[in-house]
Each structure stands twice: as C-alpha cells, then as structure tokens.
Amino acid sequence: GAVVSQHPSRVICKSGTSVKIECRSLDFQATTMFWYRQFPKKSLMLMATSNEGSKATYEQGVEKDKFLINHASLTLSTLTVTSAHPEDSSFYICSAPSMAGHTEAFFGQGTRLTVV
Amino acid sequence: AQTVTQSQPEMSVQEAETVTLSCTYDTSENNYYLFWYKQPPSRQMILVIRQEAYKQQNATENRFSVNFQKAAKSFSLKISDSQLGDTAMYFCAFMNPRVSYQLTFGKGTKLSVIP
Numbered sequence: 001g002a003v004v005s006q007h008p009s010r011v012i013c014k015s016g017t018s019v020k021i022e023c024r025s026l027d028f029q030a031t032t033m034f035w036y037r038q039f040p041k042k043s044l045m046l047m048a049t050s051n052e053g054s055k056a057t058y059e060q061g062v063e064k065d066k067f068l069i070n071h072a073s074l075t076l077s078t079l080t081v082t083s084a085h086p087e088d089s090s091f092y093i094c095s096a097p098s099m100a101g102h103t104e105a106f107f108g109q110g111t112r113l114t115v116v
Numbered sequence: 117a118q119t120v121t122q123s124q125p126e127m128s129v130q131e132a133e134t135v136t137l138s139c140t141y142d143t144s145e146n147n148y149y150l151f152w153y154k155q156p157p158s159r160q161m162i163l164v165i166r167q168e169a170y171k172q173q174n175a176t177e178n179r180f181s182v183n184f185q186k187a188a189k190s191f192s193l194k195i196s197d198s199q200l201g202d203t204a205m206y207f208c209a210f211m212n213p214r215v216s217y218q219l220t221f222g223k224g225t226k227l228s229v230i231p
Contacts (some may be wrong), residue, residue, distance in 0.1 A: 032217070034218055034219070038159075041226075042223070042224075043207060043221045043222065043223045043224050044161075044207070044219075044221045046218060046219075046220075049218060091159060093159075093161065095161070095219070097217045103149050103166070103168075103211070103213070103217070104163065104166065105151075105163075105211075105217070105219055107160065107161035109158075109159075109160055110159050110160070
C-alpha cells in the first residue's frame with residue numbers, strides 16, 4: 001500500500017526557535033496533504049490543507065504565520081513551527097489521500113514536538 | 117459542517133469476545149465516506165475499515181464489520197474474537213469528497229482487550 005513518511009518522529013527544541021517537520025509520499029504523488037495536531041488522549045484536529053504549488057488553506061483559529069506550510073513538490077509538504085513556545089508542544093500528524101479516487105488517507109508516523 | 121460523535125470514551129472487552137463501538141455523524145451530504153481508524157500506542161494511524169455511503173451493504177474486513185444505518189446516520193464497528201493487539205484508540209471519521217477529501221474525526225474510543 002501507499003506509504004507516507006514523516007520526519008522527525010521526535011524533536012525537542014528551545015523556546016523561540018523554529019522546527020521543520022517533513023511529510024513525504026514515498027510511492028505516489030500527493031497534490032494535497034493534510035496536517036493535524038493531536039493533544040494527549042484527544043482526537044486529531046485538522047490544522048491546514050497543503051496544496052502543491054499554491055498557498056495552504058488554514059482552519060479557523062490556526063495562525064498561518066506561526067505554522068508555515070510549504071508544498072513545493074508532489075511528494076513533499078513541510079510544516080514549520082516558528083518561534084516555538086511550550087504550548088506548541090504536541091503530536092503533529094500528516095496525511096495524504098490516495099491517488100485512486102482519493103477515498104483513502106495514508107498517515108505519516110507523526111512527530112512529537114516538545115518545546116522547552 | 118460535518119460532525120462525528122463517539123459517545124463511548126472508554127470500553128473494555130474480554131479476549132475472544134465481541135465488542136461494538138458506536139459512532140454517529142451529522143451531514144447534509146448524500147455522497148460521502150466513513151472510516152474507522154485504529155491508533156495503537158505507537159500512534160500510527162491504521163485504517164480498519166471503510167464504507168461508501170452509496171453502498172447499502174455493510175463493509176467487512178476479517179474480524180471487523182460495520183453496521184451502517186444511513187437514515188439514522190449511524191456507523192458502528194463490531195470487533196469479533198477480540199485480540200490483545202486490538203487494544204488501541206479507535207476513531208470514527210467522515211470524509212466529504214466535495215471538501216478536498218479531508219477527514220473529520222470523532223473524539224475516539226479507547227478500547228482495552230483484557231486477557
């Protein structure tokens with residue numbers, strides 16, 4: 001089946017620094033990718049839709065200047081958490097719909113971000 | 117906007133027994149897809165089963181089956197012959213193909229399989 005690879009799986013950074021998370025579709029092209037945030041013992045909340053070659057679409061309440069999304073190619077989307085603060089600590093997951101009718105989503109392994 | 121409701125935050129089942137997880141949703145769409153995803157402690161999201169709204173037949177995947185009631189907007193998951201490896205969070209999800217195929221998730225049900 002299709003594989004989505006997310007990197008890094010864990011990252012610890014200092015407050016005020018920026019962190020980049022990569023999401024790659026390994027064996028298929030993804031014109032659209034989704035970024036989710038998951039708090040402990042909670043559900044996945046959609047942050048934004050990443051569109052290849054155009055600007056990302058952010059959900060209400062998500063700061064686009066804080067969570068920069070770039071979808072520069074058909075296989076790579078990146079999420080950069082800028083000027084990170086402890087409240088940004090969370091689990092971030094990307095997903096990409098399958099090419100065949102887009103009726104199945106494949107998920108990356110997730111990234112646990114800890115801001116100290 | 118779509119909403120997905122899972123009313124059971126936690127459930128437990130004895131190994132080899134059967135358990136049913138509930139999910140209801142609200143939408144004005146006629147064409148959509150419903151999913152159950154499993155999230156084990158590794159936190160990797162794993163697709164368990166998928167149902168197309170236009171299909172009346174309930175989807176099955178080995179020990180997993182759904183009871184899809186379109187009029188009632190209900191989509192429950194039945195796990196038969198529960199195994200220890202079934203212990204995980206289970207999320208019900210709704211996909212509207214008219215909205216970039218994005219998923220809307222329920223809050224999840226934590227299932228524990230007891231040996």
